[in-house]
Amino acid sequence: MAHAKVKRLPVVDHVGMLQGIVSRADLLKVFLRDDDEIAEEVRREVVAYLFAAPVSAVRVDVRNGVVTLTGHARDTSLVPMAARLVRAVEGVVDVEFELMRSEGPAEPMAAPANGGENLSRA
Incomplete structure (x- = not known):
């Protein structure tokens, strides 16, 4: 333009x-959109929902709209879904994963804080 x-x-x-x-x-x-706002939404709407416990095992970093998820997750089969949900967050330019599978059974998923209203954008 x-x-x-x-x-x-x-x-x-x-x-x-x-x-x-x-x-x-x-x-x-x-x-x-501010990187901190993006990170907070990804933590709240994606990480807390898909990688429920412990949430602190998955770290969210955002730089210039590029989201990087690092840490340990019990169910790494959820990574493709997480990628789709993260890309649906306003302001996200790209997403990168540095997640390793942690030991132990997968935890049941927790409901997102707002009932999942933002997850329907994926």
Whole structure:
């Protein structure tokens, strides 16, 4: 958009009907979210839900929108689902995993604090 010096673009549906207008600010807004806010949402909505106990065994770091999950998880088969949920968090640019399987049986999943309302975005 900047290269073509266009400030706004029309958004059309599959038959070409105008559905709205998108601006540069609309497109950049998602990248302007604070890393600490992203980390807190990932901890609350993904880590606490999928890797329930102990949550402290999975560390969440965010740098420039790139989320890195490190530590130990009892059920590493949940990593693909976690990747999808983390990518659905507003402001996330990419996700990296450095999780190792910990010993012991998998713990039952705990319900997210808000009933999972944000998890439906995945």
